[in-house]
Amino acid sequence: MEQLGFAQADLVGEDLSVTRSIGEAAHALGIQAIRSRSATERDDVLAVFLENLGLGILVPTLEESWETISDLS
Secondary structure, three states: OHHHOOOHHHHOOOOOHHHHHHHHHHHHOOOOEEEEEOOOOOOEEEEEOHHHOOOOOOOOOOOOOOOOHHHHO
């Protein structure tokens, strides 16, 4: 991320322009997925660009289900 000129602070907060720009550029370049820290900085987020996966088979699975805020801890 630092190689691109961004700091961790650029990825969290109210302003979504930086993260949106990164996602749009990655999609346009044919990148299949991006993993980044979540805005809460508690875990990671995986953004998958399905259109860029090609002819492979993607079988999604449910890893976790959150019903309340207390489920996150």
